[in-house]
Amino acid sequence: MLKNVFPPYESVLSYFRLYSSRKMPKKKSASSSKEKEENKVQNPVTLDKSGNIMIKILAKPGAKLNAITGISEEGVGVQINAPPVEGEANTELIQYISSILKVRKSDVSLDRGSRSRNKTLIVTSSGSIGVDIVLEKLKAEINS
Template sequence: MAPKTTKASKKEAVSANTGTTDDSPISILKSGDIAIKILAKPGSKENGITGINEEGVIFKISAPPIDGEANTELISYLSKLLGLRKSDLTLDRGSKSRTKTVTISKDCKLSLENIRDIIKSNVGK
């Protein structure tokens, strides 16, 4: 009888194959899409990335958290930052929360390493 696998062990297997760690806020999903955990701070003076930790990439968003304006602004800012179409990005989780997950289509032209490099190089700008 084969050993029972859990969601956690499957996630670890995916992480091991991609060379990422579970505490990274940017990872590859089983589907091949790339997920970015985001900690949003809406209502800021300007858009930007203020930091990265194991909980997520910390974004400041200029739009207020009213009627999804901050979510729209986040997707717009992230698409410009990465040089992707807005349709390549999807707000997967957290539409009414400051903790969000954005997925990037596996069909986009960027790799996991490219996305990490772009985000890291824009921290504090």
């Protein structure tokens, strides 16, 4: 009775040999897009679509003094002299970054990360400051 239900062993093997020898073609477009992403250097300071400057921040609240600890691909490390309570660290961060960049506090706003250590700040200015100038000012603050 079981012999009628299952196919013969030879037919299963021939089916397996027929379909296992086929190989799928590789997509070249996917690998080329990955190579482009790897070659592209990530910068923590970028321009958004509307022309505003976006700064990725790695915040460290509760420090003894305000300071920039470093600039990496992930973001700009900033120590903040305020506790992470009720937005105090966020307002201190905005005040500190605006003093470094020499722009008004109203030109610097928090885009993302109000309750996270990974934040994104947006600097809106009337063309008086660019990405390169922001990076130079942040690097100068590290050295001071």
